[in-house]
Amino acid sequence: MAPVSATPSLVVDMDTRTVLHAEDAGHPWYPASTAKLMTALVTFQAVEQGDITLKTPVVISKQAARFGASNSVLEPGTTMTLEDALYALLVASANDVAVALAETVAGSEAAFVERMNGEAQRLGLTATRFANVNGLHHPSQQTTARDLALLSLDLYQRYPAYHAMFRTSEVVMGGKTAQSFNTLLTRFPGTVGLKTGFVCSSGRNIVAIAERDGRQMLAVVLGATTGREREERAAKLMTEAFAGELQAAGPPLETIANRPEIAPEDMRLRLCSNQTPPYEARQEARYPWGLPGQASYLTEPSAPVRHVITTWQTDIRPAPPRPAPKPALADRGPVSTPDAGNGQTAAPKAKPAPPASL
DSSP states (O other), X not given: OOOOOOXXXXXXXXXXXXXXXXXXXXXXXXXXXXGHHHHHHHHHHHHHTTSSOTTSEEEOXXXXXXXXXXXXXXXXXXXXXXXXXXXXXXXXXXXXXXXXXXXXXXXXXXXXXXXXXXHHHHTTXXXXXXXXXXXXXXXXXXXXXXXXXXXXXXXHHHOXXXXXXXXXXXXXXXXXXXXXXXXXXXXXXXXXXXXXXXXTTTEEEEEEEEEETTEEEEEEEEEESSHHHHHHHHHHHHHHHHTTOXXXXXXXXXXXXXXXXXXXXXXXXXXXXXXXHHHHHHHHHHSOTTSTTSOOSOOSOOOOOEEEEOOEEOOOSOOTTSOOOOGGGSOOOOSSOOOTTTTOOOOOTTSOOOOOOO
16 A cells, blocks of 8 residues: 555645645646546637537537436437536536537547647646546546646636636536536635546546635645545635735746656555555545544535526437448547446446546
8 A cells, every 4th residue: 555645736826826835736647527627628719719609509429428427417419509518517527518519619529639739738738638528537648736727727717708607516407406526616615616527547636716805716636535535625725825824835837847757646546446445544534624523624515506408309310311420420439438427437346436526
C-alpha cells in the first residue's frame, strides 16, 4: 500500500489570478468528467461563431446511446435543443449527451476531440491531452490542476451568458430528476460552478468557483477518495481563501511548471479494489471534516436550482433508398467499457466499483 496521499490541489483568486495555494498543481492526472469543461468550451465557441444555435436539435445517435452510463440513460433518437443538451452535460454529466453534442457540432466525436486539443494548445495547457468528449478513462487523456484552472478561468470569464448552467444543481429529463454531483452548489454558499469528475483511475475530482463579497475564488482538488472528502477539501480551501488565511504562494498561475515527465497516478487499486477500505480509513484520518462528531465546512443543503429539459423522439433509422451511414457516423466501440453508472472502466472483481460520483 502506497503512503496516504494529499493529491493535487490549487486555489486561485480569479480577480488577480494570484495563486493562494498549490500542491502538486503541475502533476499529471486523469481528468474524468472535468474533461466536459472543454466539451462545453468548444460548443460555446461553435455557437459564438454561428455554426449552430442554442435551438439546434441534438439527437442521441446509436453511437452516443452506447455511453448512457452516467446520470442519464437516453434511447437512440431522443432529441433536445442544444441549450438543454448543455444543461444535461454540465449538470447531469451525461456521457451520452456529450457524444451527441460532439456529433452535432463537429460531425463526429473524433473531429470534436481535435478541436478540444486545439483549444488546449491555444490556452497553453501544456500537460493536457483529450482522447474523448466525456472523460471516460483513457491512458492518454491527462491534465493537471494548473491546466484545469486555466481552462476554467477562460470558460467562465469569456462566456458569462452561460453562468446559469453552471449554477444549476439539478435537471429533469423525461420526468426523472438528476442531481449534480457537485454538492457545493447547495451546501457551500456562494458556489456558482463548475464540474466534478470520477473514474476509478482518477479518484474524485472537482473544479469549483465561489463568489463572496465581490470576490471570486477557484479551487481544484484532484484524486479525493470520497465525495465528502472532495467537497470538504474544496470548501476548506475556499473558506480560508475568503478569510484571507491563504497568501500568495509561488509563481503566477501561468508559470506553474507542468511535469509531463511524471506518469499520472492510477488510483484504481486504492479506490476500486479490496485495498479500498484501509486506504479510505487512512484518508478519513487525514481529512476528517464532515464525519460524525467532526466540524464541517459545508452547510445544510439549500433549495436546488432546477432546469427542466424537454425531449422528443426523432426517427434515426435510415429510410430506403438512402445509403448506409458514413464511417464517421457508424457505430464504434467505446474507448472503455462503462461500469457502475458513471462511465468508468470495469473495476477488479475483488470489489465492485463504488457508486457514481461524477
